[in-house]
Amino acid sequence: MEQVQYHIRCKKDEVNKAVLLPGDIERADYIGTQFFRDSKKIVENREFHIYNGGYENKPVAVCSTGIGCMSAAVAIEELTNIGCKYFIRVGTCGSLSPEINPGDIIIVTGAVRGDGASKEYVPIEYPAVADYRVVTALRNRAKKEGVDYSLGIIRTHDAFYMESPFAFGDYKKRVAIWAEAGVLAIENESSTLFVIGSLRKVQVGAILVAVGNLITGKKGTKDDLQKSIDKAITIAAGALVDLQEGKEKKI
Amino acid sequence: MKKMHHLQIEPGQIGEFVIMPGDPGRCHLIAEHFENPQLIAQSREYVTYTGKYKGLTVSVTSTGMGCPSAAIALEELIMSGAKYLVRLGTTGALQKNINLGDIIIPTSAVRLEGTSVEYIPIEFPAIADIDIVDALIKAAREKNLKSHIGIIMSHDAFYKGSVFADPDFLKREQVWIDSNVLSVENESSALFTIGYLRKVKVGTILTAVANHLTREVITDEEKINPIFYRMTDLCLEAFKNMEKG
Numbered sequence: 001m002e003q004v005q006y007h008i009r010c011k012k013d014e015v016n017k018a019v020l021l022p023g024d025i026e027r028a029d030y031i032g033t034q035f036f037r038d039s040k041k042i043v044e045n046r047e048f049h050i051y052n053g054g055y056e057n058k059p060v061a062v063c064s065t066g067i068g069c070m071s072a073a074v075a076i077e078e079l080t081n082i083g084c085k086y087f088i089r090v091g092t093c094g095s096l097s098p099e100i101n102p103g104d105i106i107i108v109t110g111a112v113r114g115d116g117a118s119k120e121y122v123p124i125e126y127p128a129v130a131d132y133r134v135v136t137a138l139r140n141r142a143k144k145e146g147v148d149y150s151l152g153i154i155r156t157h158d159a160f161y162m163e164s165p166f167a168f169g170d171y172k173k174r175v176a177i178w179a180e181a182g183v184l185a186i187e188n189e190s191s192t193l194f195v196i197g198s199l200r201k202v203q204v205g206a207i208l209v210a211v212g213n214l215i216t217g218k219k220g221t222k223d224d225l226q227k228s229i230d231k232a233i234t235i236a237a238g239a240l241v242d243l244q245e246g247k248e249k250k251i
Numbered sequence: 252m253k254k255m256h257h258l259q260i261e262p263g264q265i266g267e268f269v270i271m272p273g274d275p276g277r278c279h280l281i282a283e284h285f286e287n288p289q290l291i292a293q294s295r296e297y298v299t300y301t302g303k304y305k306g307l308t309v310s311v312t313s314t315g316m317g318c319p320s321a322a323i324a325l326e327e328l329i330m331s332g333a334k335y336l337v338r339l340g341t342t343g344a345l346q347k348n349i350n351l352g353d354i355i356i357p358t359s360a361v362r363l364e365g366t367s368v369e370y371i372p373i374e375f376p377a378i379a380d381i382d383i384v385d386a387l388i389k390a391a392r393e394k395n396l397k398s399h400i401g402i403i404m405s406h407d408a409f410y411k412g413s414v415f416a417d418p419d420f421l422k423r424e425q426v427w428i429d430s431n432v433l434s435v436e437n438e439s440s441a442l443f444t445i446g447y448l449r450k451v452k453v454g455t456i457l458t459a460v461a462n463h464l465t466r467e468v469i470t471d472e473e474k475i476n477p478i479f480y481r482m483t484d485l486c487l488e489a490f491k492n493m494e495k496g
Contacts, residue, residue: 110359110376122430125440127359127376127402132388135381153376153447181371181448198402199430249389 005078008063009045016052016059018086018240019079020233021072023189025049027090028064031233036060047071055237058244065089068158069117069192076193080200086243088134088236089193089206092229093154093185094164095213096178102213102220103228105149105235106184107138108206111191114157118195128156128191129198134205137239137247144238147231152184154208156191165212165219175214185210203243207232255327258312259292260299266308267334268490270483271324273341273438275313280476281339281483282311296320304487307494314338317407318366318441325445325453335452335493337383338442339482341475342403342434343413343461345427351469352478354398354485355433355457356387360440361404367444377405377440378447383454386489394485401433403457405440414461414468421463434459452493456482 004011022028028049032039036053043050047066052059063079065072076087093106100106111128113119118128135151142149155178161167163175163186175186190206197204209228212219220228252261270281278298282288285302292299296315301308312328314321321338328336342355349355360377362368367377384400391398404427410416412424412435421428424435439455446453458478461468469475 109381110378112372112376113374123361123426124373125362126430126432127361127378129359129376129378129402132358132381132384132400136385151381153378177372181375182450183375201431 005081007046007074008048008050008078009043010082012082014042015050015079015082015084016061017084018060018244019084020062020236021065021075021087021089022062023065023067023091025064028062031062035233035237048075056241058241060237060240065189068188069115069156072189073117073192073196076196080202085202086240087193087197087202087204088239089190090232090236091187091189091208092211093187093208095185095210096175096215097184098215100150100184100210102210102218103224104210105147105228105232106154106208106210107135107142107149107151108154108190108208109135109151110153111194112153112155112178112183113191114155115191116158118192121195121199126195128194130194130205131197131203133243134203134239137242138205138207138235140242141235141238145231145235147235150184152182154185154187154190155183156187156189165214179215186214207236255331257295257323258297258299258327259294260331262331264291265299265301265310265328265331265333267332268307268309269328269333269336270311270486271314271336271338273314273316277479278311278313280479284483284487285309297324305491307490309487309490314438317437318364318405321438322366322441322445325442329449329451333451335383335490337486338438338455339486340436340457341460342436342457343463344434344459345424345432345463347464349399349433349459349462351459351462351467353459354391354396355403355459356384356398356400357403357439357455358384358400359402360443361402361427361432362440363404363406364440365407366441370444370448375444377443379443379454380446380452382493383452386492387454387456387485389492390485390488399433401431403439404432404435405437406435414463414466424463456486458482
């Protein structure tokens with residue numbers, strides 16, 4: 001793959017192998033400039049902002065995916081084409097559990113495939129599962145940082161204005177089936193990222209911060225949420241370091 | 252206390268840790284690994300023994316073949332107090348690099364069966380409990396056994412997807428082979444789905460006794476018994492590891 005990738009505008013080995021995947025362009029800028037050592041912006045095209053940098057003793061990268069599975073699939077496909085191997089989505093979500101409050105952190109084991117993109121790849125009965133090594137690396141780093149987290153299945157879907165506190169009509173009714181099943185939260189990218197990870201044999205995981213609770217209606221303050229997001233970024237960047245060192249065992 | 256409708260067991264008669272083979276005929280072989288195993292019940296395809304392993308109270312209950320009977324077994328075991336459950340069984344490999352006798356530890360399963368769909372829409376992922384997966388991987392590593400870790404497929408119609416099926420079966424399975432699915436069996440996807448819904452820890456350990464690509468198959472019971480002994484040991488060690496946290 002010597003050619004320049006169509007959307008992310010870079011070629012083989014130009015992006016470090018271990019990549020954080022926020023949805024938001026500004027969060028990619030924030031991670032690249034505030035968390036990485038000697039960081040360098042490589043790409044700024046459409047919703048894809050990419051930085052290389054160092055974290056602890058390892059090379060890492062960050063690439064924003066934009067909102068939704070369509071653009072997230074483009075990002076992970078093209079990053080895989082040019083040699084990237086480890087991916088952790090760092091993002092926000094809406095809690096579906098009365099026990100998960102705004103600011104709480106979720107490490108994802110699998111995702112309900114309520115999106116459209118992953119269905120083009122493989123039939124719907126195929127599981128959207130996070131790579132077990134990434135889950136372990138995230139749990140180990142959370143433990144090291146002394147951060148509590150919830151662990152479990154989330155729901156990924158496409159239509160924000162059907163399932164969110166800003167949605168039309170009775171959104172609580174629409175999400176009730178998932179809340180009753182013990183699905184922890186709702187977001188928009190993980191299921192497709194996980195499915196593509198399994199198909200292309202790269203390691204993908206996700207760590208999310210609940211910014212609101214769809215069931216209780218609780219919302220977080222901007223400052224508190226930012227503190228949680230910083231923690232999630234620290235855990236995820238640390239996990240990318242451990243994954244590159246092959247530290248898979250649970251501590 | 253009322254006995255469970257199918258399993259004919261009652262709360263207090265089983266441990267929190269349960270091994271679930273498909274075949275009722277294997278329960279006594281598995282129970283041989285327990286200290287002081289007691290036959291608790293024998294009803295339809297469900298045979299249950301309870302005993303001790305290094306101080307833990309452990310049980311074995313067969314599920315019968317397929318997700319309908321496996322779902323019943325799991326539901327009634329949970330109602331009787333089970334909290335950590337591992338299916339132990341055989342499987343047909345879908346990848347060339349998996350040899351007969353290799354161990355497979357699934358992280359999740361394709362839901363190509365009818366049972367789990369009655370519980371929750373098909374887009375919900377059938378995922379093994381990560382703590383059980385970790386404990387099984389650790390137990391296999393400690394015994395220096397090679398294991399394949401990844402996605403498997405669970406389905407209902409043996410004679411549509413096995414080395415004994417009609418010659419076109421590989422054509423039907425190609426989509427799963429291409430999607431890096433490791434192997435095929437008949438119970439895990441419903442067990443994983445129900446485990447998550449009921450908030451108990453469920454996992455699976457399998458051994459490849461066939462390879463759909465090479466059409467090789469082990470049918471000799473004398474070769475299969477040691478495979479079950481080995482998986483039982485791994486499973487019991489995994490339970491012991493989990494108890495320690």
